[in-house]
Amino acid sequence: MPQSLKIETIVAPDTDALARRAAQQFVEGAEAAVAARGRARIAISGGSTPKATFKLLADPAQPWRARMPWQKLELFWVDERCVPPDHPDSNYRMTREAMLDQVPLAPQQVHRMEGELEPEATAARYESLLRNAFRLEGAETPRFDLVQLGMGPDGHTASLFPHSAALNEIGRLVVANHVENKDAWRVTLTWPVINQAVNVFFLIGGADKAPVLSEVFTGPRDTDRLPSQLIRPASGILTLILDKAAAALLPAVDGTGRGVFERKE
Numbered sequence: 001m002p003q004s005l006k007i008e009t010i011v012a013p014d015t016d017a018l019a020r021r022a023a024q025q026f027v028e029g030a031e032a033a034v035a036a037r038g039r040a041r042i043a044i045s046g047g048s049t050p051k052a053t054f055k056l057l058a059d060p061a062q063p064w065r066a067r068m069p070w071q072k073l074e075l076f077w078v079d080e081r082c083v084p085p086d087h088p089d090s091n092y093r094m095t096r097e098a099m100l101d102q103v104p105l106a107p108q109q110v111h112r113m114e115g116e117l118e119p120e121a122t123a124a125r126y127e128s129l130l131r132n133a134f135r136l137e138g139a140e141t142p143r144f145d146l147v148q149l150g151m152g153p154d155g156h157t158a159s160l161f162p163h164s165a166a167l168n169e170i171g172r173l174v175v176a177n178h179v180e181n182k183d184a185w186r187v188t189l190t191w192p193v194i195n196q197a198v199n200v201f202f203l204i205g206g207a208d209k210a211p212v213l214s215e216v217f218t219g220p221r222d223t224d225r226l227p228s229q230l231i232r233p234a235s236g237i238l239t240l241i242l243d244k245a246a247a248a249l250l251p252a253v254d255g256t257g258r259g260v261f262e263r264k265e
């Protein structure tokens with residue numbers, strides 16, 4: 001992990017602008033990956049925040065659908081709930097309804113986590129899928145071109161929840177993780193995999209996230225309580241795409257809504 005982390009903040013004025021700025025981040029990240037490596041392998045999160053962005057990416061009336069290099073895109077998930085793909089809680093279902101049903105991605109370009117299986121089986125099969133997709137050998141870690149993360153008010157990201165077993169998993173790529181306070185199983189990429197990505201950005205909105213953002217990025221290091229602090233990309237750069245309400249307790253940004261600050265340890 002890099003010693004010093006450069007945190008770039010991009011602050012949008014409101015919820016709609018946040019979704020639009022995130023759509024731009026996805027397209028720019030995919031375009032850069034295709035230009036550099038001929039393909040774009042992107043891992044997305046679930047929850048509620050990304051839904052508006054996924055809808056914008058799929059909307060033919062918006063500029064991003066035409067710009068996205070769909071034919072060179074491969075879509076992966078950062079995490080999944082251990083439910084069937086048509087379950088209301090499924091991250092895959094949310095993404096299918098918001099975007100996949102409307103965009104030109106072939107089934108072989110979309111790699112969902114099979115939440116309908118036993119959690120350990122889901123994790124093992126996804127790890128095997130990643131090893132094949134990235135042609136990994138030995139202890140190699142997949143290097144996604146772009147990873148989009150969210151953050152819960154408790155400081156979790158992906159399905160790396162406070163005080164959960166997955167926080168200590170560094171030898172595997174994908175693990176099952178039991179979330180005590182939800183009494184539910186999840187499957188998640190491990191944090192070393194996320195940190196290996198070329199480009200990692202958090203997409204976070206709402207005043208309810210302002211306190212945890214401040215704790216995670218300006219408070220003392222306490223990764224067991226604030227797992228989002230484990231996200232320190234090997235590139236040394238982490239991007240936060242926020243709305244004004246979520247960014248309220250972070251270091252100020254300039255007139256264009258952009259700011260940069262360092263996090264030492």
Ligand code: 6PG
Pocket residue numbers: 045046047048049050078079080081091149150151152156157158159
């Ligand atoms: C999930 C997500 C999770 C999410 C945060 C934020 O499976 O729920 O991957 O990590 O990003 O919980 O969720 P919201 O965007 O709904 O606040």
